[in-house]
Amino acid sequence: MLRTYVDMNLVSGKQPHAWDLGEFYLIDRIRALVPDIDLTDDCAQIELPYEGTLLFTTDAAIRGVHFPEDSKYIADGGFRALAGAVSDINASAGKPLAALLALVIPPELTLSEFDRFLSGLLEYSRHSEVPLVGGNISRGDRFGATISVIGSSNKVVTRSGARPDDLVVLSGSIGGSEIGRMIISGEASDADIKSLDSEIIGTLLYRHLRPLPPLGLGEKLAAIGATSMVDISDGLIADVEHIAEASGVNIHIELGKLPLYPGVTEIAQRHRIEPAILAAESGEEFELIATMSLKDAEELEKLQMPMTVIGRVRSGNGFVDVTLNGEPIPPGFSEGWKHF
Amino acid sequence: MLRTYVDMNLVSGKQPHAWDLGEFYLIDRIRALVPDIDLTDDCAQIELPYEGTLLFTTDAAIRGVHFPEDSKYIADGGFRALAGAVSDINASAGKPLAALLALVIPPELTLSEFDRFLSGLLEYSRHSEVPLVGGNISRGDRFGATISVIGSSNKVVTRSGARPDDLVVLSGSIGGSEIGRMIISGEASDADIKSLDSEIIGTLLYRHLRPLPPLGLGEKLAAIGATSMVDISDGLIADVEHIAEASGVNIHIELGKLPLYPGVTEIAQRHRIEPAILAAESGEEFELIATMSLKDAEELEKLQMPMTVIGRVRSGNGFVDVTLNGEPIPPGFSEGWKHF
Known part of the structure; x- marks a missing residue:
């Protein structure tokens, strides 16, 4: 039924809004784009390399704050959102292992924008080999994503070890x-x-x-x-x-x-x-x-x-x-x- | 200098707005409330129990969506935000280990609201013994938090194992x-x-x-x-x-x-x-x-x-x-x- 609704809108030339299609439709859409994602269960499961220290970081990417408002940059926003979070693992001398995506979707976001944001994010996911393993969708006033990434490191480097003469x-x-x-x-x-x-x-x-x-x-x-x-x-x-x-x-x-x-x-x-x-x-x-x-x-x-x-x-x-x-x-x- | 600004506002009876005090002031404020938090480094570090499966979940708590708009409920919003994310670990048969907090702060959020949201969140953190180990602050249009939690499980239970006659x-x-x-x-x-x-x-x-x-x-x-x-x-x-x-x-x-x-x-x-x-x-x-x-x-x-x-x-x-x-x-x- 949802698919019919989309088709009707496409036929009439109207851009359907993502949130109007319902959370479960959007979850199915993410599943179709990301075959390995686990959006069925409450948690993603990750088998860790059993050595080293676990690194854990979270980063927000909000439209108009962290990436430009203009719709034409929305795929770039998705790309940058994951790249920015993965960079924190790199800076701690870790190997990024997996990412979670928490999306906030305002009423005016179109389905096309939703798709393009995800496609940009997945492009970086493939480039970096950091799989998107789970996530969450909420409604809100401004489009944005919070990305959490875990990684592991055998030798964590922090900001606090610099020594005179280095x-x-x-x-x-x-x-x-x-x-x-x-x-x-x-x-x-x-x-x-x-x-x-x-x-x-x-x-x-x-x-x-x-x-x-x-x-x-x-x-x-x-x-x-x-x-x-x-x-x-x-x-x-x-x-x-x-x-x-x-x-x-x-x-x-x-x-x-x-x-x-x-x-x-x-x-x-x-x-x-x-x-x-x-x-x-x-x-x-x-x-x-x-x-x-x-x-x-x-x-x-x-x-x-x-x-x-x-x-x-x-x-x-x-x-x-x-x-x-x-x-x-x-x-x-x-x-x-x-x-x- | 920031502290003087706060005092001036308190003396004049005006409520300072959280974001006006600057990201680094707010980070210091979180540090004062959460002695164990690592907001210095790019990632939080966690030493894991080296057995079982890692669980990884993320959950949004947006004012007016997941908790009431009214300022008097804002501490409850913080409490509920962490409780909701921790519940996902419980539902996967895991033990929650640590949480990250990504806050989105709109211009109108007062410092008092910021403090009360955090205090509610920390109340649940103490209750559940799930430490808040790191996070991130961004500006935005609507107050909200995305909480990510990791946990571990020796025997993960998913939604997909129910058998006839159970x-x-x-x-x-x-x-x-x-x-x-x-x-x-x-x-x-x-x-x-x-x-x-x-x-x-x-x-x-x-x-x-x-x-x-x-x-x-x-x-x-x-x-x-x-x-x-x-x-x-x-x-x-x-x-x-x-x-x-x-x-x-x-x-x-x-x-x-x-x-x-x-x-x-x-x-x-x-x-x-x-x-x-x-x-x-x-x-x-x-x-x-x-x-x-x-x-x-x-x-x-x-x-x-x-x-x-x-x-x-x-x-x-x-x-x-x-x-x-x-x-x-x-x-x-x-x-x-x-x-x-």
Whole structure:
């Protein structure tokens, strides 16, 4: 009967609303898309590798807060929702094992939007090999998802183990997420981006909409001796501050060392922003920041991943001092990432 | 500086809004209330008992949907949010181990409401000995929490193992949650409840606002041989249907056997509703329904818990037939529980 209702709407050209079809219809729809999901029972069951520590994290992805309001980005919202939660496991030096999805569905969400959000989420699920094993659907006022992920680790790395003299290392290159956000929001105009190669514009948009945390790297950094670790979610400086505070050390960051994502320099300069400062404040990059001894850092090359030394830990009590090509940058220049 | 801001507001009699104080202030506030919580790191770490199966569940509790809008019930909302998620572990025959809290905070939520929601949640955390080990805070349009719980089980029971000839057993007594909802919503008037003892009215309200799933009972029922199990969240008949469908059997339920919560008969009769039908449709009771062989059911007495045989499994393909004192009740009388 429900299927007939859908067909009637499609024939008439009306977009059916997801919630009008009922919770059980939507559950069946998820089942059809995710063959392995267990939405029958009260809990998902997971057979664990019987060693190591269990990691457990939860992350919200709310439309208009964590991903753009515009319907055309809704599949990206699903992709990003799972990627963001999985990144927390990576940053704790764990292997992600399984995810749960709690969806909140407002009356105006169309079935097409529901489907596209799920398809984006499943795309990241396949990419990361993190199965969606269960979930929950509720009605609400604003579309959003809370994703919970479990993982396991044989050598957990927290934010609190940085020691004086450790080097600070960063994976990949940064700033692209913020530039992508500026392009989507219109803060970066067509005139701003016209000098860029269209392929670079595409990667900037994807960097923001479909971030790809460097999965597996957290475990590798732990294995070579990382003393503390965090993923960039609030922005590099804000996240380095989390390490400094949790570890009870000071940390010096030299912005001149930051590897910048392609296109960041051009757009930042057109906006008269120092590119390295923009990159240091760019949130949701999902690259890893780790601290480790000089000796252990010699092993970084073996990873064959782009890793850059960007600073050094000093004794202290929770402060981060920042220089740009040796010149001090006043504290407080960075306020972390602003959501939509 | 944040603390000064709070004090200024308290002095002036204004209620500060939680979100205005900033995410990090609220995180500190949770830390002060929950000494063991790890809100420093990206993930919570849990050392597991290295045996059995891991259970993993997530449940949303949204203001105005899963608990009443009125501010005076907000502590109850926190209590119920964790109780509802923990109940899923109980219904899978597991022991709950730890919980994560993802909060969505709208601009109008006051700091007092934030505190009271947390205090209710922590009250259930202490009662159930399920520690809150981590979480996440986002802004949004409507206050709500998504709670994820992990547990472990040496003998998981699902909804899909019911076999023909099994008995259907129910823990405790039911109907109280729906009557409590009717009193709170005003559907049951002062005139309706004036014949009731004030202590009974109190237990009816608590039954709805602060449900207490029979923790530990799921594991005990599994140990004596339960073949399938579910907690009452949608309503007894709707949840028995879940077992029938998942197990590929028919199930007969005799409503005359249902143990009714004190006060249910009086209020239902004043509303000209058959009390057993009201009880069979009452959601969020969190009592357990299990199936087991006649022989295993002989062990139920040893549990020294109120358990009642309410029906029987038959061969079939997913249908539930319902009688009241032997008279058939037409299918479709039950539509599950209506949220606020």
